[in-house]
Amino acid sequence: xxxxxxxxxxxxxxxxxxxxxxxxxxxxxxxxxxxxxxxxxxxxxxxxxxxxxxxxxxxxxxxxxxxxxxxxxxxxxxxxxxxxxxxxxxxxxxxxxxxxxxxxxxxxxxxxxxxxxxxxxxxxxxxxxxxxxxxxxxxxxxxxxxxxxxxxxxxxxxxxxxxxxxxxxxxxxxxxxxxxxxxxxxxxxxxxxxxxxxxxxxxxxxxxxxxxxxxxxxxxxxxxxxxxxxxxxxxxxxxxxxxxxxxxxxxxxxxxxxxxxxxxxxxxxxxxxxxxxxxx
Numbered sequence: 001x002x003x004x005x006x007x008x009x010x011x012x013x014x015x016x017x018x019x020x021x022x023x024x025x026x027x028x029x030x031x032x033x034x035x036x037x038x039x040x041x042x043x044x045x046x047x048x049x050x051x052x053x054x055x056x057x058x059x060x061x062x063x064x065x066x067x068x069x070x071x072x073x074x075x076x077x078x079x080x081x082x083x084x085x086x087x088x089x090x091x092x093x094x095x096x097x098x099x100x101x102x103x104x105x106x107x108x109x110x111x112x113x114x115x116x117x118x119x120x121x122x123x124x125x126x127x128x129x130x131x132x133x134x135x136x137x138x139x140x141x142x143x144x145x146x147x148x149x150x151x152x153x154x155x156x157x158x159x160x161x162x163x164x165x166x167x168x169x170x171x172x173x174x175x176x177x178x179x180x181x182x183x184x185x186x187x188x189x190x191x192x193x194x195x196x197x198x199x200x201x202x203x204x205x206x207x208x209x210x211x212x213x214x215x216x217x218x219x220x221x222x223x224x225x226x227x228x229x230x231x232x233x234x235x236x237x238x239x240x241x242x243x244x245x246x247x248x249x250x251x252x253x254x255x256x257x258x259x260x261x262x263x264x265x266x267x268x269x270x271x272x273x274x275x276x277x278x279x280x
Contacts, residue, residue, distance in 0.1 A: 030086030037089075040097050041070060047101055059105045066100045077276070082137075087270040088129070095122060109184065116184065120238045123167075124160050124245025126271075131159025132253045133273035140275075149257035153250040160246035161239075168235050175231060183231025187223060 044066050051059030073089045076082065099119050102108040108115045135155045139147045171182040190206035197203045211228070213221040249268070256268035 033086040124242035127160035128249035129271040132156035153254035164242035189226040
């Protein structure tokens with residue numbers, strides 16, 4: 001007795017139906033990632049309710065933004081016909097929660113030293129993975145062109161650094177035009193300057209113990225232990241740790257590509273975006 005062939009699944013007609021179908025398929029393929037996604041969404045909703053009752057409407061807006069960003073991986077998969085690994089999606093969800101909810105609303109950026117540094121390092125790592133995947137997709141689809149592993153790693157590194165620089169531009173613009181203070185301040189105990197010397201020579205000012213800021217309205221601010229650096233050191237630190245994260249993944253991706261993508265257990269493999277055919 002011959003077995004009847006399985007009927008192909010009917011493809012949904014509307015975009016919403018296709019999105020729901022893809023979400024269902026993702027749940028079956030990555031149940032742990034979906035559990036994490038569900039837990040984080042519940043925590044974001046609870047945080048939004050708390051912000052609403054405490055009249056923190058900026059926090060409510062950040063929660064709504066986080067809920068929208070949680071949908072981004074599924075939207076990207078459907079829009080560009082790609083498959084984002086479950087591990088990569090889980091890292092994206094945790095990154096959004098750690099930066100928007102814990103970092104901004106719960107003030108982890110101020111309360112926990114190194115929180116901002118950790119996120120910028122992870123951002124450099126993830127952006128390098130995205131850049132590596134994009135170039136690798138083009139490399140696979142081309143029959144006449146084969147890019148070397150070093151070139152793929154170099155493009156991934158440059159892509160990550162470009163995203164990091166653009167983000168710092170965004171932070172500077174938000175601080176300049178909307179007074180958001182996204183570029184965090186540092187208290188500096190010394191500096192060198194040519195502006196303080198009439199002859200234009202370099203003057204070293206060190207061991208600063210206190211600075212006083214007076215405004216035209218009569219307000220006065222005292223900064224103990226040095227003077228207030230407005231964002232310059234924060235920007236350079238963020239770019240430096242972004243550089244570290246980009247280099248780390250570029251090296252991992254280089255050796256993964258050099259091995260012919262034969263390693264079954266590799267960080268690069270877990271973070272590699274792959275194309276999806278129409279029948280899939």
